[in-house]
Amino acid sequence: MNKEVSFFNFSIQKILTKDQTILNQARIRLLYYGLWLAIIGVLALVVDLYLGHQYLLASTTTVLLVSLMMLFKYLTFRPRWTIISHILLVLATMLNLSNVFITLQTVDIITAQVVLLIIIFSFYMLGQVSGMFYSLMNLIPVLMFLVLEYDSSYVISIKPLVLDQSTVIIAVCANFILIIFMHSHFYTAFIKSMVQLKATAEERGELNVELEKVIEKAEKSAQAKSEFLSIMSHEIRTPLNAVIGMGNLLMMGNPRPDQKDNLEILKFSANNLLALVNDVLDFNKIEAGKVVFENIKFNIPDLLQNVCGGQMLKAQEKELDFKVSIDPVLRDKIVIGDPTRLTQIIFNLVSNAIKFTNTGTVWVRVKCVEDRHNIVGVNFSVKDTGIGIEKQNLEAIFEPFIQESITTTRQYGGTGLGLAIVKRLLELQGLQMTVVSEPGKGSEFSFSMEFPVSTEHVIIHEEKPDKPIGVSDGMGSLRVLIAEDNMVNVMLMKKLLSKWGVTPTVAENGERAIEMVQYGNFDIILMDLQMPILNGFDAATEIRKMRDPKKANIPIIALTASALFDIKERVFSSGMNDYVSKPFKPEELREKMLSLVATIS
DSSP: OOTTOOTTOOOSTTTOOTTSOHHHHHHHHHHHHHHHHHHHHHHHHHHHHHHTTOHHHHHHHHHHHHHHHHHHHHHHHSOOHHHHHHHHHHHHHHHHHHIIIIISOSOOHHHHHHHHHHHHHHHHHHOHHHHHHHHHHHHHHHHHHHHHHHHSOOOOSSOOOOOOHHHHHHHHHHHHHHHHHHHHHHHHHHHHHHHHHHHHHHHHHHHHHHHHHHHHHHHHHHHHHHHHHHHHHHHHHHHHHHHHHHHHHHHHTOOOHHHHHHHHHHHHHHHHHHHHHHHHHHHHHHHTTOOOOOOEEEOHHHHHHHHHHHHHHHHHHTTOEEEEEEOGGGTTOOEEEOHHHHHHHHHHHHHHHHHTOSSSEEEEEEEEEEEOSSEEEEEEEEEEOSSOOOGGGTTGGGSTTOOSOHHHHHHHOOOSOHHHHHHHHHHHTTOOOEEEEETTTEEEEEEEEEEEBOSOOOOOOOOOOOOOTTOOTTGGGOOEEEEOOOHHHHHHHHHHHHHTTOOOEEESSHHHHHHHHHHSOOSEEEEESSOSSSOHHHHHHHHHTOSSHHHHTOOEEEEEOOOOTTHHHHHHHTTOOEEEESSOOHHHHHHHHHHHHHHHO
């Protein structure tokens, strides 16, 4: 309804609005023009009846005329077509039945027309339920009158009126005009609706085509983004592998104290750069829906000690109190879940707490909130006395690449992905993060998880001192083939393996690696994946096809700086035994080499 319509409005254009459907607009037009026709017809009847000295019927018709004029005015001021339709149908029903039973005491062509008008009008204007109601309200009494008149003459004390022929002609013509007008009007509305429906269907079809194009473009864009990140990761990780690797080698060479300090700075900066790259790649993997949660056995206290052990050193560097509290109930329980992702969540929370706390304390609390024999509910909480978060920024800090403010970003650095990764990892498991924070006083991040409990018990091993990285463990006799095209990485691997007493053979591409395996004897292959002529995947596949079982089953470890989501599956499907991501930890590579060689031998 148009709110600007004044009481003195008589225009139909001001009561029609764009938000009305074609059907409702047709109903309003029918009332508008139909009332005009009805007023003209009834006015003609009033004049004819007065001229014919039918004063009682003329008075009744005058009342009907005034009612129609009032309804027309109400329609042009407030187009509430439903109410007006009901009023018209009630008036028509009363007039029809009074004519049949009292005024005329007969059923003639005019009565039949009025009943037909009521049936058509009620169904078109108000729908099936109201149409049936008003139709039966008129049909049943008229049929009852016909039965009574047929069975015995219907006589009441009031003498029926006899209409002049002119009155009958006017009434019949007016009714036929209204019937034709209603059918014509709604037929036109029906055709318009069909045309609009067809146009809408065609428009939707075009929109669906456009939507498919947009979706396809978005998918290509997402794929391009993933490929770009993977390529950038490879290009960044490759030199970073050399930086971290050379740093590790220099640290193993008993450097002077001043050199050691410089190497620590180099190592710290390289690890920070690696953490930034890993954050971006992890977030990209989560957004692409490529995260698969593992279900393996682990001990929560052991996991917390490993996570917090390294973080404690950072806290001590900032002279912060670092307190870890673990519920004793959990110490002898082996639970089933994904320790890698849980480590990632806790690491990010603790790292943030230390980063944004200048003085005071960081608490890590793990509490068993429910113990149902085979299921344990655990609440994890990380609290600090840091800078805190404004209330209006609590939602924003979980958005990717966003920190609380530009000042925070400049002062503390980082990608702003840590909390976004935490939130996504929890949401993928159907969990929510709870945050309580007060600016200047600190923040507390907490979440709860349920873990199935294994029947195994924790076995406490005696701690043995780690063997120095330079000790060979009998590796000096190993025949190692390195398939690598990057000369810096080749030099790094040679220096690293020399620390273990190993002198490797180098193949500059996959094709050369196959030739060397065919004509030489090796105990293990360290295979780069992205090489010219023949890549590592195809080279490994060809080696596995060799006729000599010993050569075909030689252990192969993939060395990759790639971050493609399906890299793990591709490594194993090509026949390789394991993989190590660059930059790698020397001890991790050594352990895998020894384990695979021992298994084969």
